[in-house]
Amino acid sequence: MTLKCGVVIRSLVSMVVLFTTTFHASAQVDSRRVEAVAGLLEELTETYGVSGDEQRVRAVVERHLPAWAKPRVDESGNLWVRVGQGDPVVVFIAHMDEVGFQVTELLDDGSLQIRQRGGFYPHLWEATPAFVHTAETRVPGIFMPRDEHQVTPTRRPPTGFRVSVGMSSRAATEALGVRLGDTVTNPKEFVRLAGTRATARSFDDRAGSTAQLVALQSLDLNALDHEVIFIWSTEEEVGLIGATAVADNLGFTPARVHAVDTFVSSAAPVDRQNFAFTPLGQGPVARGLDSSSVTPRAIIDGLLELVDGHNLPLQLGATNGGTDGTPFRNWGIPHMPIGWPLRYSHSPIELMDLHDLVVLSDLIQLIAEEW
Amino acid sequence: MSYQLLRSALIVAFLLAPYPLTAQTAATLSEQFIEMTAVTGYEQTAAEQLLAMLPGTTLDRAGNVVGVLGAGTPVRLLVCPLDEVGYVVGRITDDGYLRLRRVGVGIPNLFDQGLEGHRVTVWSATKATPGVVSIPSTHLGRGRASMPDIPFDVDDAYVDIGANSANEVQQLGIRLLDAVALAKRPHRYGENLLAGPEAGRRAGCAALAQTYLDQPDVDGTVVITFVVESHLRHAGLLVVSRQLGPFASTWFINYDPPERIIDERFGAIKHSDVPVQFSETAVETINLEEVETLTTQISAEIKKHP
Numbered sequence: 001m002t003l004k005c006g007v008v009i010r011s012l013v014s015m016v017v018l019f020t021t022t023f024h025a026s027a028q029v030d031s032r033r034v035e036a037v038a039g040l041l042e043e044l045t046e047t048y049g050v051s052g053d054e055q056r057v058r059a060v061v062e063r064h065l066p067a068w069a070k071p072r073v074d075e076s077g078n079l080w081v082r083v084g085q086g087d088p089v090v091v092f093i094a095h096m097d098e099v100g101f102q103v104t105e106l107l108d109d110g111s112l113q114i115r116q117r118g119g120f121y122p123h124l125w126e127a128t129p130a131f132v133h134t135a136e137t138r139v140p141g142i143f144m145p146r147d148e149h150q151v152t153p154t155r156r157p158p159t160g161f162r163v164s165v166g167m168s169s170r171a172a173t174e175a176l177g178v179r180l181g182d183t184v185t186n187p188k189e190f191v192r193l194a195g196t197r198a199t200a201r202s203f204d205d206r207a208g209s210t211a212q213l214v215a216l217q218s219l220d221l222n223a224l225d226h227e228v229i230f231i232w233s234t235e236e237e238v239g240l241i242g243a244t245a246v247a248d249n250l251g252f253t254p255a256r257v258h259a260v261d262t263f264v265s266s267a268a269p270v271d272r273q274n275f276a277f278t279p280l281g282q283g284p285v286a287r288g289l290d291s292s293s294v295t296p297r298a299i300i301d302g303l304l305e306l307v308d309g310h311n312l313p314l315q316l317g318a319t320n321g322g323t324d325g326t327p328f329r330n331w332g333i334p335h336m337p338i339g340w341p342l343r344y345s346h347s348p349i350e351l352m353d354l355h356d357l358v359v360l361s362d363l364i365q366l367i368a369e370e371w
Numbered sequence: 372m373s374y375q376l377l378r379s380a381l382i383v384a385f386l387l388a389p390y391p392l393t394a395q396t397a398a399t400l401s402e403q404f405i406e407m408t409a410v411t412g413y414e415q416t417a418a419e420q421l422l423a424m425l426p427g428t429t430l431d432r433a434g435n436v437v438g439v440l441g442a443g444t445p446v447r448l449l450v451c452p453l454d455e456v457g458y459v460v461g462r463i464t465d466d467g468y469l470r471l472r473r474v475g476v477g478i479p480n481l482f483d484q485g486l487e488g489h490r491v492t493v494w495s496a497t498k499a500t501p502g503v504v505s506i507p508s509t510h511l512g513r514g515r516a517s518m519p520d521i522p523f524d525v526d527d528a529y530v531d532i533g534a535n536s537a538n539e540v541q542q543l544g545i546r547l548l549d550a551v552a553l554a555k556r557p558h559r560y561g562e563n564l565l566a567g568p569e570a571g572r573r574a575g576c577a578a579l580a581q582t583y584l585d586q587p588d589v590d591g592t593v594v595i596t597f598v599v600e601s602h603l604r605h606a607g608l609l610v611v612s613r614q615l616g617p618f619a620s621t622w623f624i625n626y627d628p629p630e631r632i633i634d635e636r637f638g639a640i641k642h643s644d645v646p647v648q649f650s651e652t653a654v655e656t657i658n659l660e661e662v663e664t665l666t667t668q669i670s671a672e673i674k675k676h677p
Binding site: 120121124143145155166187191197199266270320321343345348351 | 464466468480481484485487488489490500501502503504505506507508509510511513514515518519520521522523527529531532533534535539543556558559560561562564566649652653654656
């Protein structure tokens with residue numbers, strides 16, 4: 001989920017009554033489905049793909065597509081799968097990229113100057129292990145602690161920080177294959193917590209990518225009487241770049257778009273809870289409002305009407321950030337983002353409930369087949 | 372990695388290590404030591420791992436791990452600190468979060484900040500449970516007052532293990548005073564570099580462990596100890612001195628206790644360190660060649676000379 005948030009949007013957020021509602025009690029989910037979705041999510045979250053460097057993630061998605069799918073990759077690196085024919089054309093879009101860093105300079109002492117790709121608190125990366133993702137491999141290193149680490153009185157590094165790959169000259173670093181533009185992350189690990197909770201970095205939006213995959217795998221093609229387009233997009237975190245290309249390509253064609261992305265939840269001990277309060281484990285979330293998109297009440301009501309009677313738990317809320325659905329608004333396409341509640345967004349320890357992800361995949365399938 | 376049986380798995384991993392154990396290099400041992408958790412006063416799990424790793428070693432009344440080479444005089448002591456500054460569960464909230472209390476002294480300003488937004492392990496009696504330390508969601512901070520630019524403090528920490536209630540926490544076997552520490556992930560990089568919390572002290576202990584595993588023919592008696600509570604009041608070291616001393620000499624490895632507790636029972640004092648970069652951070656870095664060098668140096672000095 002991107003972090004574009006202008007003054008106007010912030011004002012809008014502050015003026016609107018912000019609320020969340022749980023429409024159903026949590027539905028029972030087969031534990032085997034939870035384990036299946038966990039396996040796919042683990043594979044996707046442990047694959048690296050900072051914005052603009054998503055090819056490894058795309059390869060995993062492609063590997064898990066159903067045999068009948070005919071994927072296409074466009075010039076922006078977005079992965080398309082089109083199913084069914086006829087109107088109304090409905091688009092689902094989840095992004096493949098994750099926040100991270102990019103090498104901007106190789107310094108004489110062998111260390112690397114870096115810049116942020118996406119919005120996050122950079123101090124969380126200070127003094128942690130690193131991987132530099134080169135064309136051929138990944139080179140281990142560390143995000144260097146600030147020089148004055150032992151005495152500094154500030155949370156944020158006063159002068160930023162660099163990456164060391166353990167070399168003492170630019171030539172030695174280059175010999176490892178490190179080049180300008182290479183992306184940099186910390187190591188990632190998918191870890192199960194209590195019950196059906198899990199933590200990893202880049203659930204945003206590997207969980208959305210997973211939900212789309214699971215829904216596509218389950219889709220009843222015979223039930224489709226219209227066209228549905230599934231997109232796995234690029235460079236969402238740095239300005240919705242892939243999604244903008246998709247929206248411009250489709251123009252006025254879609255009847256509706258659903259970004260499948262994180263719903264940043266305030267149901268956490270260190271966030272203010274006057275909005276975005278969507279407890280984990282109580283189902284996916286329909287996002288009525290965020291920092292760059294407002295969904296018309298009629299569209300929201302249409303979704304609520306759809307899920308009513310299908311025993312799908314669905315929460316409704318407003319949160320911050322934006323999604324890949326936003327560029328479609330520039331073509332007048334109605335946008336109903338859906339997602340799952342996530343704690344600790346854009347941090348190394350994003351946390352979610354796998355139950356919500358299973359139900360989210362059901363919701364995508366239901367929308368595709370019946371709305 | 373399964374955390375449910377992590378502690379048992381670690382011990383089994385040591386027991387199943389290829390024989391002879393002496394084939395392990397100090398470098399490999401350094402990774403194993405850095406992976407251990409031994410919060411000051413709560414070193415029992417690490418001590419159990421060491422007992423399994425080093426056949427013939429014993430626990431003394433303080434909880435130090437002690438190995439003896441040779442017999443007779445002179446009696447020399449080799450000592451490294453096993454413990455680390457860490458945390459214990461100070462409170463379990465009604466909604467299932469853990470609050471923390473720091474254990475140990477002498478930390479830099481940003482030590483607690485290493486917790487924020489990172490994974491930790493809760494070490495209870497029966498298992499190791501993963502958790503994370505909460506961080507405000509980046510998105511929800513937008514358009515609001517920015518995060519204060521003062522270092523994160525342990526009093527700000529909420530550990531989220533995925534539970535919804537205090538009852539769920541208890542069902543997971545977690546109790547007040549269980550030890551909590553950063554999840555340990557030793558990280559190799561560069562040419563022979565190894566990073567991790569307390570890397571220097573742990574590598575010093577690895578050098579001692581390798582020395583013990585080599586079982587050299589020594590002159591007199593060499594007592595090798597991995598002591599507890601160096602970050603509190605050095606009780607582990609004092610017990611070694613009083614129980615097994617006096618010593619003809621004491622060789623401190625990556626351990627610099629205050630002069631006030633060093634008396635004549637320690638004999639002649641010598642210090643050696645595995646040098647570190649990025650000291651007292653979660654990426655404290657050692658050069659593995661220097662661990663090998665120290666191991667060689669220790670062996671040469673304690674071996675019986677013809």
